[in-house]
Amino acid sequence: AQKVTQAQTEISVVEKEDVTLDCVYETRDTTYYLFWYKQPPSGELVFLIRRNSFDEQNEISGRYSWNFQKSTSSFNFTITASQVVDSAVYFCALRYGGSNYKLTFGKGTLLTVNP
Amino acid sequence: KAGVTQTPRYLIKTRGQQVTLSCSPISGHRSVSWYQQTPGQGLQFLFEYFSETQRNKGNFPGRFSGRQFSNSRSEMNVSTLELGDSALYLCASSLVSVQDTQYFGPGTRLTVL
Numbered sequence: 191a192q193k194v195t196q197a198q199t200e201i202s203v204v205e206k207e208d209v210t211l212d213c214v215y216e217t218r219d220t221t222y223y224l225f226w227y228k229q230p231p232s233g234e235l236v237f238l239i240r241r242n243s244f245d246e247q248n249e250i251s252g253r254y255s256w257n258f259q260k261s262t263s264s265f266n267f268t269i270t271a272s273q274v275v276d277s278a279v280y281f282c283a284l285r286y287g288g289s290n291y292k293l294t295f296g297k298g299t300l301l302t303v304n305p
Numbered sequence: 306k307a308g309v310t311q312t313p314r315y316l317i318k319t320r321g322q323q324v325t326l327s328c329s330p331i332s333g334h335r336s337v338s339w340y341q342q343t344p345g346q347g348l349q350f351l352f353e354y355f356s357e358t359q360r361n362k363g364n365f366p367g368r369f370s371g372r373q374f375s376n377s378r379s380e381m382n383v384s385t386l387e388l389g390d391s392a393l394y395l396c397a398s399s400l401v402s403v404q405d406t407q408y409f410g411p412g413t414r415l416t417v418l
Contacts, residue, residue: 223404233393235409242404281348290361291338291399293407295348 192217194284196296203272204304211267211299213282219243224258224265225283225293235281241265272303307332309398309410317416323384326413330377330398336360337379338407339371342393351394354379355401383415391417 193216203209215224226238239249241258249256253270269276279298285291310329318324330337338361339351350363354373371381377398383390393414397407 225406227409232411233395233414234411235395235397237406237408240406283348291336291353291407292350292361292363293338293340293348293397294350297347 192219192222192284192286192294194282194294194296196280196282196299198299199297200300200302202302202304205274206271207303208268208270209272209301209303211269211280211282211301213265213267213296215263215265215282215284217284217286219286219288221286221288223285225285226256226265226267227281227283229279229281229298231278238267269301272301274303274305277301277303309396309408311394311396311410311413313413314411315414315416317418318386319418320386320388322386323382324386324415325380325382326394326396326415328379328381328396328398328410330379330396331408334398334400334408335377336399336401336405336407337373337377338397338399339379339381340395340397341365342395342412343391348395351381386417388417391415 195214222243224241227235255268257266281298282296283293336355338353353361357373368384373379393412395412397409399405399407
């Protein structure tokens, strides 16, 4: 069975602070894919990143960075110098490498960035 | 390239009615998946279609069904609506293989009264 845990239900920061969103996953598969999506108030899920299980390289994209550690089954997301526009619900998701296209989502973390 | 589109965006129905939601994938994408999002259960997978065939199905009752057309557009149908079916229904499309990223549409907000 697959499971994704986002222990932080809500986080509130002040603009320009750095913030890390935690994601811990469980799977018995050796090949799997991890994702982060952002859901602003409009409701659409916006794709941020995909990471394959065989690629543990961390990634940086502008103010966003992701830390993938297979040893701890974690795929954490850090926003540096947060901005008000970063306010949204962030979801971590897992899909195994077999034939099932189902994404298993965490419960999401509501990030509020205050001016 | 246009993104995933879903119609209608908002829908109000009463218990016992049925509803059909539509999803047009990104051009060239052949896989379409549907998810239900509620405050209590979060995001849950409904089903996935590829080449007009349902490949995967989540744990939902038979009242929830779907189909895909030859142009990859998809519809989902919910019959005999219940209050608990009130949710945001999200459609996602991807290219072909399991490695491909799913891109989501804006969703259809269904309210059952």
